[in-house]
Amino acid sequence: MAIYKDKLKELLDQAVIDIPTVPKLNGKAVMSSMLGVKEPDKQTLINPGLSKTKGSGCFSRFKPIAEVTAEELSKRRTCGVCGQKAGHNSRTCGMALAETPPSKKQKQQDQPKRAGLRQSTRKK
Template sequence: ITGASDVVQSKVLEFYWIFESFTDRLVHDLDKLHIYKDKMKELLNQAEIDVPTVLKVSSKAVMSVMLGVDEPKNVLIGNPNLSKVKGTGCFSRMKPVAEVTAKELAKRRTCGLCGGKEGHNKRTHTNEHASKKPKVQAALKKKASPKQQDSQPRRSGLRSSTPK
């Protein structure tokens, strides 16, 4: 008997001891044992009439009374559409803020002449792209109006050779 007081537990143990000792004495006399059994059934029936039985309360009802909140009738959260099997990894992860900002601030390639980032570099630069650097603008103007000093075109980046 869990949750009962010490007085109740001692009375119940005393009753068990009386019942066992009485049945041990009546084992050899079957007539008196049947009389004792009938008397015990009468006492049990009388106890069922006198003492009302307490209905067992479900644990959900106890928790709702304790918390003061009833369980909703409909479920708001459904089951997932697909379940994961052991060994399948997570295909998306939460990236830390430092990783996201580092990717945004990563250096993009720029044109060496004008500093522009869209669609060209120093080699493929044309005059259509506006220059943002003042020194580069002056260099572009000189390049746009070259003076023909030599009859032979100069190749940039190579040493000029003289005939021997």
């Protein structure tokens, strides 16, 4: 048995010499050798910039009248009734409110309603 053991050991040593052994590679090294690209030593990735969420607001300020230029003042909307640019429109204009008669809704609100009964719209 000792002679057989020595003969096998010699054959094993001869096989190690004849057959080159491939060093074990990790997964990254195998992929880089398959793709033919070397993995960089230093990674240069940076975090992306933060995005604004919906409704995060407007960051421009309202200018006081002293800072507003004449050109900006001329672009402002005017009242459709009196033509002034003084912070009101045709709905809230004092001249329009004084001249117009009350609307149908206001007339209906002024009339007392009968409780529990509907008014008929049929002609008699």
